[in-house]
Ligand SMILES: Nc1ncnc2c1ncn2[C@@H]1O[C@H](COP(=O)(O)OP(=O)(O)OP(=O)(O)O)[C@@H](O)[C@H]1O
């Protein structure tokens with residue numbers, strides 16, 4: 001099977017944080033830090049919404065990172081890969097505020113607009129997060145992203161480099177609590 005290569009969303013980042021993760025536990029720690037920062041943003045700015053792209057080749061760790069993030073935001077059950085359903089929803093409470101995390105995987109879309117036909121457009125107005133694996137399959141038809149997360153593998157099978165970029169003022173505010181290095 002030909003390896004599918006991920007492409008990059010083109011937008012000039014306002015800021016970027018790049019972290020080397022030697023093992024999966026480091027990825028989990030970074031996801032946890034991000035969850036804390038997002039939770040702060042979403043509770044300080046009630047009814048706000050962040051659009052987040054997850055980029056990287058097959059097996060880069062997009063679902064793994066998202067799983068740690070959603071669990072760190074308070075979800076207690078499993079986080080299934082949305083490979084076949086295209087989208088999984090996680091209703092959560094942050095300090096008595098209802099938010100929803102939508103986790104998309106658009107890899108299997110046969111048409112760039114299939115996400116709209118499936119009725120997903122309204123999810124982009126719901127307070128909370130939309131986290132989107134394989135956004136490039138929608139060929140630029142998605143609403144603008146606030147944050148871009150790029151994962152890439154290293155020489156060792158457990159090594160990853162994770163780059164988190166703010167693409168909007170909201171994205172910048174939502175990353176405020178992450179230590180910039
Ligand atoms: N440092 C690490 N960070 C994240 N995942 C890691 C790390 N080291 C090893 N892994 C493993 O790599 C695999 C990543 O798979 P995952 O399904 O998350 O990738 P993906 O990017 O979502 O792939 P796909 O494009 O097929 O959806 C998992 O089995 C995970 O346990």
Ligand SMILES: [Mg+2]
Nearest residue numbers: 062063081133
């Ligand atoms: Mg995945």
